[in-house]
Amino acid sequence: xxxxxxxxxxxxxxxxxxxxxxxxxxxxxxxxxxxxxxxxxxxxxxxxxxxxxxxxxxxxxxxxxxxxxxxxxxxxxxxxxxxxxxxxxxxxxxxxxxxxxxxxxxxxxxxxxxxxxxxxxxxxxxxxxxxxxxxxxxxxxxxxxxxxxxxxxxxxxxxxxxxxxxxxxxxxxxxxxxxxxxxxxxxxxxxxxxxxxxxxxxxxx
Numbered sequence: 320x321x322x323x324x325x326x327x328x329x330x331x332x333x334x335x336x337x338x339x340x341x342x343x344x345x346x347x348x349x350x351x352x353x354x355x356x357x358x359x360x361x362x363x364x365x366x367x368x369x370x371x372x373x374x375x376x377x378x379x380x381x382x383x384x385x386x387x388x389x390x391x392x393x394x395x396x397x398x399x400x401x402x403x404x405x406x407x408x409x410x411x412x413x414x415x416x417x418x419x420x421x422x423x424x425x426x427x428x429x430x431x432x433x434x435x436x437x438x439x440x441x442x443x444x445x446x447x448x449x450x451x452x453x454x455x456x457x458x459x460x461x462x463x464x465x466x467x468x469x470x471x472x473x474x475x476x477x478x479x480x481x482x483x484x485x486x487x488x489x490x491x492x493x494x495x496x497x498x499x500x501x502x503x504x505x506x507x508x509x510x511x512x513x514x515x516x517x518x519x520x521x522x523x524x
């Protein structure tokens with residue numbers, strides 16, 4: 320299923336170090352608009368229970384920095400870098416509760432145990448833009464490539480029931496950890512807004 324991260328920017332400051340060269344800082348929060356859904360099913364004797372578990376991979380705090388250069392009064396180019404922190408999704412579904420009870424019929428499918436997924440990412444975005452100088456307020460829009468590098472960590476601690484001919488049924492707790500590298504992905508980034516000039520060298524977006 321395709322994931323679409325929605326980024327809500329909270330604050331962005333422009334600081335012009337020279338007439339044509341500037342830097343800016345930004346912060347925001349990404350919300351995953353299409354979380355993954357996993358369905359669990361528990362069959363005990365003549366009873367069937369079904370419930371869903373939701374994982375959101377894109378949630379997290381964003382911090383970024385960028386630098387730009389104004390070629391003229393209207394045209395400019397930027398290079399932005401954004402990283403994501405505290406992006407995690409957690410779910411608990413312990414099958415040990417069912418293993419410790421006696422059933423004539425027991426069938427379990429889906430997720431077992433405590434699952435924690437943590438993601439970290441770095442995004443680079445070279446962009447070009449156009450602004451309209453209207454006094455203190457300057458409308459602008461910009462667009463360019465978005466280069467994403469993503470890493471993911473998966474941890475699952477679960478208890479399972481096994482059978483041994485010598486000792487019979489017994490429970491064993493296992494911890495599984497995995498790392499995956501999403502590699503480099505290319506996309507498109509675009510934005511539009513209004514700059515407000517607080518002073519000659521400081522602007523608010």
